[in-house]
Amino acid sequence: MDMISSMAFFRGMEEANRFLPRYSGAVEGSNMPHGGGGNGAEAGRSSKQMAVQVHPESKEESDMLDQFMLNSYDMCTTEARERCDEAEQQPISTKAPRGRRGARLAVVDDLETLLIRCAEAVATNDQRSACELLWRVKRHSSPTGDATQRLAHYFAEGLEARLAGRGSQLYRSLMVKCTPVVEVLKAYKLFMSACCFMKVCFLFSNKTIYNAVMGRHKLHIVHYGVNDGFQWPDLLRWLAEREGGPPKVRITSITSLWPGFRPAEQTYDTGQRLYRCAKQFGVPFEFRVIPAKAEDVRVEDLDINPDEVLVVNSLIHFRSLMDESVVIDRLNPRDMVLNTIRKMKPAVFVHAIVNASYNTTFFVTRFRQVLHNFAAHFDMMEATVPRDNDERLLVERDIIARCAMNIIACEGTDRVERPQNYREWQARNQRAGLRQLALDPDIVQFLKDIVKKQYHKHFVINEDHQWLLQGWKGRVLYAISTWVSDDASSTQVT
Numbered sequence: 116m117d118m119i120s121s122m123a124f125f126r127g128m129e130e131a132n133r134f135l136p137r138y139s140g141a142v143e144g145s146n147m148p149h150g151g152g153g154n155g156a157e158a159g160r161s162s163k164q165m166a167v168q169v170h171p172e173s174k175e176e177s178d179m180l181d182q183f184m185l186n187s188y189d190m191c192t193t194e195a196r197e198r199c200d201e202a203e204q205q206p207i208s209t210k211a212p213r214g215r216r217g218a219r220l221a222v223v224d225d226l227e228t229l230l231i232r233c234a235e236a237v238a239t240n241d242q243r244s245a246c247e248l249l250w251r252v253k254r255h256s257s258p259t260g261d262a263t264q265r266l267a268h269y270f271a272e273g274l275e276a277r278l279a280g281r282g283s284q285l286y287r288s289l290m291v292k293c294t295p296v297v298e299v300l301k302a303y304k305l306f307m308s309a310c311c312f313m314k315v316c317f318l319f320s321n322k323t324i325y326n327a328v329m330g331r332h333k334l335h336i337v338h339y340g341v342n343d344g345f346q347w348p349d350l351l352r353w354l355a356e357r358e359g360g361p362p363k364v365r366i367t368s369i370t371s372l373w374p375g376f377r378p379a380e381q382t383y384d385t386g387q388r389l390y391r392c393a394k395q396f397g398v399p400f401e402f403r404v405i406p407a408k409a410e411d412v413r414v415e416d417l418d419i420n421p422d423e424v425l426v427v428n429s430l431i432h433f434r435s436l437m438d439e440s441v442v443i444d445r446l447n448p449r450d451m452v453l454n455t456i457r458k459m460k461p462a463v464f465v466h467a468i469v470n471a472s473y474n475t476t477f478f479v480t481r482f483r484q485v486l487h488n489f490a491a492h493f494d495m496m497e498a499t500v501p502r503d504n505d506e507r508l509l510v511e512r513d514i515i516a517r518c519a520m521n522i523i524a525c526e527g528t529d530r531v532e533r534p535q536n537y538r539e540w541q542a543r544n545q546r547a548g549l550r551q552l553a554l555d556p557d558i559v560q561f562l563k564d565i566v567k568k569q570y571h572k573h574f575v576i577n578e579d580h581q582w583l584l585q586g587w588k589g590r591v592l593y594a595i596s597t598w599v600s601d602d603a604s605s606t607q608v609t
Contacts, residue, residue: 181388183300184348185395226252226267227486230274234482237278245278258508262497266490269516273523285520298509303345305506306514309499311570312585312593315562316430319583319595320465321350322558324426327462328354328362333423335365337459339409339452340432344389351389355396362424363399367417371408409436410448414458427456427464431593434469434534440476441528453547460600464549467595469534470584473522485522489515491590499571537582537594550601551581559583 233248249271256267276285307314328334334354347366354361366389386402393400405412409432419425436448446454456464473484492515500507522532535543541551562583563576577584577591585593 179300180296181391183304184344184388184392226255226263227490230267230270230486231479231483233271233274234479237274238478242278245274249275249278258512259502261502262490262493265511266486266493269511269519270486270489270523272516273520276520276524281524285524298506302506302509302513305500305504306510310495311566311574313430315566315576315583315585316467316593316595317346317349318562318565319558320346320428320430320467321353322561323463323465323555323597324350324428325353325357326555327426328424329357330359331424332362333365333420334362335367335420335423335425337417337425337427337461338366338368339427339429340368340370344385346430347389348392351393351396351398351400355398361396361398363401364393365401365423366403368402368404369409369412370404370406408448409433410451410455412455414455417459419459425459425461427459427461429465430467430595431469433466433540435531436533437528438474438533438535440474440533449543450547453544453549456598457548457600460602462599463552464598465595466540466544466598467593468537468540470536470591470594471534472536472539474533474535482523485519488590488592489519491587491592495571495573495587498573537584537591537596538580540594541580541582541596544598545601548601549598552597552599554578554581554583554596 229248229252233245233252236242236245236248252267252271256264256271258265258268260268324334324336351361351364354364386404389402390400405416407416433449433452436452438449439447442448471484471488473481473488475481475484493511496507496511518532521530525531544551559576559578566574566576573588575584575586575589577586582594582596584591585595
């Protein structure tokens with residue numbers, strides 16, 4: 116979702132954690148919502164990154180979500196192993212066959228070139244050339260074809276919307292589309308079993324948090340972004356089983372709102388679901404949401420207790436914060452949030468990012484970069500999921516394609532997908548007064564073993580400058596690292 120996200124995808128996926136609704140309010144320990152300095156209208160801009168909105172839950176759907184939350188790791192792990200075995204035994208070939216269709220497939224293979232030429236025509240407002248190229252792309256693309264055809268179909272939609280000047284309007288309409296809970300969970304399960312990216316982020320974060328609270332009896336997690344709750348049952352289970360008993364766990368989710376998403380009701384549902392999960396494990400638990408833009412939240416809003424181990428968690432959420440390319444008359448939201456994290460003085464800040472550089476203002480350059488990045492995601496789905504799988508279509512259409520629509524068709528503050536690569540984030544974090552920690556070699560090896568045993572051979576995990584990198588066929592798509600406040604820093608952002 117922020118998909119249940121990449122769901123992420125980025126979203127894409129991310130986003131995996133962007134599939135479920137956004138929340139507001141508090142559960143078990145707080146009696147009312149906390150505004151945190153943002154109102155509904157202001158918060159709406161930041162939350163455009165959301166992906167799928169679900170219909171109101173029935174009792175049956177609520178029970179299904181409870182069971183999925185408790186068992187999602189085991190279900191996705193089993194399916195991942197089965198999917199990996201099938202992919203290794205029957206790899207999908209994307210080579211063009213010989214024969215009468217050879218000429219046609221040669222055109223299809225050149226779809227990426229046609230898309231770039233079309234983007235160049237759109238950038239210069241050459242409507243005649245753009246329309247002709249769009250027609251050629253659409254003729255040979257399809258949402259149910261091979262990876263290149265699917266990519267071309269959705270990118271053509273983005274170019275068409277930009278050419279018509281209705282990109283922002285179309286993107287908003289996609290954001291409020293409702294999807295049944297059952298379909299959402301099926302898509303989430305598929306995404307987590309076919310792709311290791313979000314699973315690795317969850318495990319890295321949970322292992323880091325578990326180590327940080329070792330020997331302590333109170334834990335406070337400040338989580339930036341949509342909190343669908345699926346990350347936390349594994350951590351709660353581990354904490355329940357630790358020697359000496361579990362700590363008291365408090366989660367504060369900083370979540371921007373989107374008009375029409377019934378945030379109070381959805382927060383109650385998700386918070387209660389996590390509370391029931393924690394109660395079943397025997398872990399004292401409190402869940403609270405601050406419904407505000409991330410940059411509007413201050414340290415004093417968080418009720419930080421020095422007796423608690425404080426952990427800050429952001430999994431691919433900060434890509435949607437505006438930077439200095441948009442905000443020029445004041446400190447930009449990215450640096451404001453990092454400043455706040457430094458002032459929190461957490462035991463550890465877990466920072467996962469979408470590793471990409473399509474935040475440039477020059478459209479054609481941005482288009483080329485996002486084309487190559489998203490091609491890797493479609494290729495990954497092609498290699499791990501059959502083409503006729505309905506859940507694959509949902510993941511590609513409602514997660515990946517929505518991100519592409521925003522990047523291609525929107526500009527200014529309406530363009531919320533603004534990732535940077537890990538070296539750029541490293542420099543930004545250091546300027547904000549944060550100090551990077553070394554990667555835990557045991558966690559790294561644990562994750563490498565998971566990916567090798569359960570996922571396709573083309574998923575790769577590497578390390579560079581204390582970032583854990585995740586990629587597909589050599590292209591780095593995600594990165595994750597850990598940080599603390601550096602009080603000795605003389606170059607803090609003010």
